[in-house]
Amino acid sequence: MTFIGVREAADRLAITPRRVHQRIEDGTLPAVRIGNQWAIDPARLPLAAARPSRPLSPRMAWALLDLLAGGSPAVASTERARLHAYAERLRASDDPAALLRAWMARRADRQEFRVAAADLADLRDDERVHLSGVSAEGSFIVSATLEAYVATSALADLVDDYFLVPAERQEGNVVLHVVDVVPDTTAWPVLAADLAEHLGSRESARAAELVGRAS
Template sequence: MEISVGEAAARLGVSERRVRERIAVGDLRARRVGRAWVLEEAQLARSDRLGRPMSRRVAWAFLDLLAGGSGDGVTQPEQSRLRRKRELLLSSSNPAALLRSWLPSRALVQRWSAAAADLPALRDDERIVLSGLSDVRSGLAAASVVEGYVVARDLDDLVEEYLLSARGEPNVVVHVLDEDRAVSRPLPLPVVLADLADHDGPREAAAVERLLRHLS
C-alpha cells in the first residue's frame, strides 16, 4: 500500500522534511503522483535508521530531559533541539525505533554467557544496576536473563568472579558506564526504555509504548 509523505513521517516519528531528505538520497523509494510523493508502506518496517545517533554526552542529556530534568551538559540550542525530539518521541507511533536510532552511543554494550545457577547472585550483585529486561517495571523480567549497568572499573572483577564467557548463548547483557557517569538505583525510566528498545522485538516495543505514557 502506498502512503503519503505525511503518513510516513508520522509512522517514523520524524518530520516531513526528514522523509523528503531520505527520499532525495535514496534511503526511501518513492514516486511522484502529481505534485506529491508517495511511498510503499512496507519499506518503512525495514527502515531501522530514523535519525542521526546522538553523541554519548547528548544522549544522556536527552535521557535526563525525558526523566523530567533540564538536560544538563548541553548548550541552550542543543536543549531546544532535544525538547523537539522529546515531542517527536511522545507523539510517535514507533517510539522504540526512535530510541534505538538516537541512543546507541549512551554506553558500550557487552553480551556474556553465565551459568544459570549464577544468575540469581549476579542479579543481586550491588555492582549491577538492573535495567531493560531485568527491571521489574518492564513487565518482562525473566529468570533466564540478567541485564544492567556496570561501571567500567568493576567489569573485569565481575567477569572473573562469575566466570562470564564470550562463548555460548548470551544471557547477561552489560551496559558499561564511564568512570565519571553515575546512575541512580532504580534507574530513571527513560534509560530502561532505551534498553528495551535495543532488543528490537515486539514485546519490548509494546513495553516501551506502555511505559512511555508515564512520561507524557
C-alpha cells in the first residue's frame, strides 16, 4: 500500500495542512503514525478522487467571483474568456461545491483561532470583522464557529485585542479569511465559496443551492 503525507493530502483535498491534522484528530480522516509523521491512504480521502480542478490564482479567483456576482472584472480579454468558461462549467456541474472548493483554495489566507467564549460576541460585533460563510445571514446554517474576512492590516491588532490563539492541533471557534482588500461578503458567490470550503454536507448543499439559484 502506498501512503501519502499530510501536505499531499491537503493539496488533494484543497485544504490546509492544519485542517488535515484536525480531521485526523477528530477521526474523520483515517491515518497511521509512522515515526513522527502521519501516513494517509489516498483511497480514504473523501474528496481526493472528486477534486475537479487546480486552484486559481488569488487574482483570477476573485475575478471569477466578481463575474459571477454580475461584475465586470478588470482582466485581459483572454482571461475574461477563461472566466466565462469557468462560470459555465460551474453552472453545469453536478457538484458545484467541489469546483468552488478547488478553484477558490488560494483566494485568501485562511487562519483558525480559538477565542474565549465570553469574547466571541464582542469579536462578532467588531467593525474590523466582516461576517461570512457559516456566520453570514444568508448561510441559514447554525454554527458555533465565527467566520469572517479581515484585512491583512488589521489582523495583528485583532489578535492582540481578543487574545486569539492559533488553533493548530485543537478545534478552533474562529475562522478568518485574511485578505489585502475585504470583499463584499454579502455577495452570493463569496458566500458559496466560503461554505464549500467547510466540507460538510449542509454547507456544500447550501453552496450548490446558491449556484443553482443564480444560474
